Amino acid sequence: MRAVTYVKNNTVEILDKPVPEIQPDEVLLKVSGAGLCHSDIAIIGMGDENPLIGGTLGHEVSGTVERLGSDVSGWQVGDRALVALILSCGQCRECLAGRDNQCEVVYPRSALAPLSPGIGSPGGMADYLAVKARHLDPIGDLDPVAAAPLADAALTPMHAINTVRDRMTGDATVVTIGLGGLGHMALQILAATTGARIIALDTDPEKLAFAREHGADLAIPSDGAAAARILEETGGVGADVVLDFVGVQPTVDLAVAVVRGGGAIRFVGLGGGSFPYVAGSGTPLPWGVNIERAYGGTRSDMREAVALARAGKIGVEVVRYALDDAVQAFDDLHHGRVQGRAVLVP
Ligand SMILES: [Zn+2]
Ligand SMILES: [Zn+2]
Known part of the structure; x- marks a missing residue:
């Protein structure tokens, strides 16, 4: 599959990577849209020693369920979903207190940020993404391309x-x-x-x-x-x-x-x-x-943002780019030529 990859300082390339295998608690998501964020520009500019080099970018991800792990319930093939920005553990003190955007298990003081798709874990600027089912929220009949940026730009x-x-x-x-x-x-x-x-x-x-x-x-x-x-x-x-x-x-x-x-x-x-x-x-x-x-948001904040979008009260101004045009999209965002949110569409 195609994967927009951070290959060296200030450089992304579309590489061919294997479609991920899924664990029993994961689903394989066929990506519908992956938003492009100023954080992505910041991440790829952090030098040639950055541990994120080699990773697939994309932390605003929506898609449709393509395949279900053996332990997954509550989802059907074809369901539309939004991937949580922060892949929190759900068990630590911060998560239990409702501050899962500060999840301590994935937030050592030395780390860049809590674990997210595209920031320490494979991201969604690709044809497919494997993700734990508990990190997904349903988006109903929202346009999945326009919904992708809700994961960060609204959250x-x-x-x-x-x-x-x-x-x-x-x-x-x-x-x-x-x-x-x-x-x-x-x-x-x-x-x-x-x-x-x-x-x-x-x-x-x-x-x-x-x-x-x-x-x-x-x-x-x-x-x-x-x-x-x-x-x-x-x-x-x-x-x-x-x-x-x-x-x-x-x-x-x-x-x-x-x-x-x-x-x-x-x-x-x-x-x-x-x-x-x-x-x-x-x-x-x-x-x-x-x-x-302020950093990111909680799952509760995400559900609130999705609910507002589903009610038609907020909407993302989307500029669509084919996934193959990712390099152009990065350049346009970097130079302030994007009105609203750029979304890569595989
Ligand atoms: Zn972002
Ligand atoms: Zn946690």
Whole structure:
């Protein structure tokens, strides 16, 4: 089968690999779609010593059940399914506490991230994927290609939003920065599930137009004037919640500048920005601000995202690429030419 493989630093190739054998608790999934994420670009740029070299990429995976392991029940050949982002153990303290996105069995401190398809385990940018049946959720009659990015592009903002849901009251203001793959889903989740006023930011006018059509109360350019505008819009006090799906220096600065005292910031984007934290005077942070370095989401968050999609309340803007055009898709994403989410279709 074809498999989009990370072969060396900043290089992917489509290699021929054997169709995987399945274990008794696994199903063989015929891949319908595999989303392409900025994390994939980051992963393949981590040098020539990266232990993930040689692996098949793809952590946003949907497909149809092709074959069932002998111990699998509850699934039929032909069923459509979404693969969980995090292949959690289900047994450790974190999993039992409902924090399976932090599963400790697959999360040694030294590791890049919890085990995921395409990140330490074979990914879905291939014709087939073997996966434990317990890592699958049904997607009903959702278009399986458009559903694939729900596994991360909807899950991760769903989780970030759920961690600050108590602050998103009807009189709250939420600032969401970046309207790419994750950000355009965050906007829709905010609009569908909160009553808060939504201020959306991006540098791309087309993405701002999308935001105005999909629930943003205000969509403004992410530029040097944005902080003053947000403070003006919030009576000088700032936003209750800031979601940063970019994480470059200007957006980190913006998040810190516009969060209100007692507010919350969720840093999701991995753009390398930073801010000084000083335990005393000299920090730019107002008192009482809660910050989380959000990672992925739980199975509960995933089911919630799938339910919203099945109800027609959120939807992924999909740019389809044939699996054979994977290299082009990586190049387009890297150069900001993808509006929404690129999905490889085998
Ligand atoms: Zn991702
Ligand atoms: Zn666990």
